[in-house]
Amino acid sequence: MRAKIVAGNWKMNKTISESTxxxxxxxxxxxxxxxxxxxxxxxxxxxxxQACQLLAEKSPISIAAQxxxxxxxxxxxxxxxxxxxxxxxxKHVILGHSERREYFGESDALxxxxxxTALDSKLVPIFCFGEVLEERKxxxxxxxxxxxxxxxxxxxxxxxxxxIILAYEPVWAIGTGETASPEQAQEIHAHVxxxxxxxxxxxxxxxxxxxxxxxxxxxxxxxxxxxxxxxGGLIGGAALKADDFTAIVxxx
Numbered sequence: 687m688r689a690k691i692v693a694g695n696w697k698m699n700k701t702i703s704e705s706t707x708x709x710x711x712x713x714x715x716x717x718x719x720x721x722x723x724x725x726x727x728x729x730x731x732x733x734x735x736q737a738c739q740l741l742a743e744k745s746p747i748s749i750a751a752q753x754x755x756x757x758x759x760x761x762x763x764x765x766x767x768x769x770x771x772x773x774x775x776x777k778h779v780i781l782g783h784s785e786r787r788e789y790f791g792e793s794d795a796l797x798x799x800x801x802x803t804a805l806d807s808k809l810v811p812i813f814c815f816g817e818v819l820e821e822r823k824x825x826x827x828x829x830x831x832x833x834x835x836x837x838x839x840x841x842x843x844x845x846x847x848x849x850i851i852l853a854y855e856p857v858w859a860i861g862t863g864e865t866a867s868p869e870q871a872q873e874i875h876a877h878v879x880x881x882x883x884x885x886x887x888x889x890x891x892x893x894x895x896x897x898x899x900x901x902x903x904x905x906x907x908x909x910x911x912x913x914x915x916x917x918g919g920l921i922g923g924a925a926l927k928a929d930d931f932t933a934i935v936x937x938x
Contacts, residue, residue, distance in 0.1 A: 688895045690911075691851060691918040692935045693727040693812060694925025695752065695780060705734040706741055711928035713745045716935065721746055724918075724938055727812075728925065729780055732766055736774040743775060750778035750812065753786060756799040758807070768807035779804055780920075782814040782838065784857045794837035801838060805846050812851045812920065813839065814899065815878075819858035828877055835881060844886050847894060852878065853920040855899040860922070866900045868910045875915035904930050907937035 700708060709728070716726065729750040730738045739749045755765040771779060781804065782797045797813070804811040815834040817827040831854070839850070854874050859866035875896045883891035898910055899920035910916055918938055924930040 687723060688893050688917055690724040690938045691727065691895050691897055692724070692921065692931075692938055693729065693750065693778075693780075693851075693853070693897065693919070694921045694931055695729045695783070696731065696925060697752070697785070697922065698731060699926055700730060700734065702734045702737055705730045706737050708926070708928060709738045709741045709747065712747060712931065713742065715928050715932040716746055719932075719936065721935075724935070726935055727778055728931075729778075735771070735776060739775045748778060749776055750780060751776050752780050752783070754779050754781070754800065754804065754809075756796065756803050758803070768803055768809055771809060772807060776809070778810045778812060778851075780812045780814065780853075782834075784814060784816060784818075784855045784860075788857075794834050797838045798841060801842070801850075805842070805849055808849075810849050810851060812853055812897070814853045814855050814920070816855035816857050816874075816899070819862055822856070822858045827874065831874060831878060832881055835878060836885075840885055844890055847882070847886065847890055851895050851897065853897040853899045854878065855920070859900040868906075868913050868916075871898045871900065871910055871916055872913035875913065879915050902934060904933035904937070907934045911938050 726746055727748045727750050729752045742749050751771050755762055755767055758767050781800050786792045801811050815831055817830040821830045856866045879891045895917040897918045897920045898916050902919040902921050903924050
């Protein structure tokens, strides 16, 4: 049975004191909550990772990084490597987020390198993919998503997929005034699962957790998570408030 996952991406928010306060609030809020086949992950900014990891290591919360470099070391000023993350106990890393693609020009070819480095280093990548508004309106969403998955992930062997989490981001539904319905989320999730089944096999595809990352909130989480191929969420703004994030976790 594939895992249910609720992951919070804190982006460039929260000081170290604010981050540790939020982790403590989440630990307290989740105390006694039965998490059956469910993982809870949060991704603070780099400078807050170790402090949050130390707080969370004996809790049901895992700490993830928001990005990493494809090389293990070298003259890459300002970058963070997989060994650095592992050394402080981090086990997950978000790769290919739409903001990294848009603002920092990350391509699927580059992301293929990052994913391979993460897997070789025993980090679990949370690989993000999704179409922008123009691509959705022109009916190219299936094509775009297929290309992103194929280019970045389809050179991997079947065994590697046991350690990959996918996250669909309908970029057109984030801060645009447009809204993605649960049915639209399910449509893309099912498409991606079939794409993986066609490349590898159906049993393997059925074990891959695919998260939805399109403005999930307490009010819509239960309906979104009820879709057959939606295995949880990659949460943005609602992950910055303990009450909201906890309500989303409980909705799974």
